[in-house]
Amino acid sequence: MFDSHAHYDDRAYDEDREALFERMFSEERLSGILTIGCSERSSREAIRLANKYPQVYAAVGFHPDHAEQVDVSVVESLLQEPKVVAIGEIGLDYYYETPARDVQQKAFRAQLELAEKTGYPVIIHDRDAHGDVLSIIKEFPTVRGVFHSYSGSVEMAEILLKMGWYISFSGVVTFKNARHALEVAKMVPDDRFLTETDCPYLTPVPFRGKRNDSGKMYFTVEKLAELRGVPFQTIEHQSEENARRLFGIEG
Numbered sequence: 001m002f003d004s005h006a007h008y009d010d011r012a013y014d015e016d017r018e019a020l021f022e023r024m025f026s027e028e029r030l031s032g033i034l035t036i037g038c039s040e041r042s043s044r045e046a047i048r049l050a051n052k053y054p055q056v057y058a059a060v061g062f063h064p065d066h067a068e069q070v071d072v073s074v075v076e077s078l079l080q081e082p083k084v085v086a087i088g089e090i091g092l093d094y095y096y097e098t099p100a101r102d103v104q105q106k107a108f109r110a111q112l113e114l115a116e117k118t119g120y121p122v123i124i125h126d127r128d129a130h131g132d133v134l135s136i137i138k139e140f141p142t143v144r145g146v147f148h149s150y151s152g153s154v155e156m157a158e159i160l161l162k163m164g165w166y167i168s169f170s171g172v173v174t175f176k177n178a179r180h181a182l183e184v185a186k187m188v189p190d191d192r193f194l195t196e197t198d199c200p201y202l203t204p205v206p207f208r209g210k211r212n213d214s215g216k217m218y219f220t221v222e223k224l225a226e227l228r229g230v231p232f233q234t235i236e237h238q239s240e241e242n243a244r245r246l247f248g249i250e251g
């Protein structure tokens, strides 16, 4: 399994981060983890972890929650690090109205411009902002990437797939109220989906409520296999291939 979206800089791992990595890479079916930056601090921490563990890669960027601090020159300089494979997570979050929408949009556009200039794929955070995220990415037709923990409609997924984007599924597909994600999980082509944990958040059933980690992605992969009517190993293999292709990571 390849966990395409994790937050191992999170305080939730401060007590046992090293032991957890050791256990996951020896006991779980994990071949790789992409740990994501949300700010300058977490982007630097993601790089530190990636430099320490061969199976860990890093994404760097400013999450919409940190849109006020966005500094594109910092992101651009961090892209020079060899284990950095993407810009993210970036996007819009209208669930909370802070920072204001125009501030979030400005930070989002600035980082998409950097992706356009450098050719790196992006990791999109889109919460309750589907229309604006879609119209803004259309301003950057050469930029590609993945919508993490996808929550949009089937119609929006069709548009994104046509534009060449990838769609990523998290533990949300195991929740009773998943709705859209389940329909999209059935229709997305074999070569365009990723799997992720978004850990420590979005812990799949039957561990919902507990701290998440990449090993628990097993339950997400299992649910996708059930929805798509294929063996577990097929989802495991396809999602890993797709992540490696999108992020340019050799197998």
Ligand SMILES: [Zn+2]
Residues within 6 Å of the ligand: 005, 007, 036, 089, 198
């Ligand atoms: Zn995330």
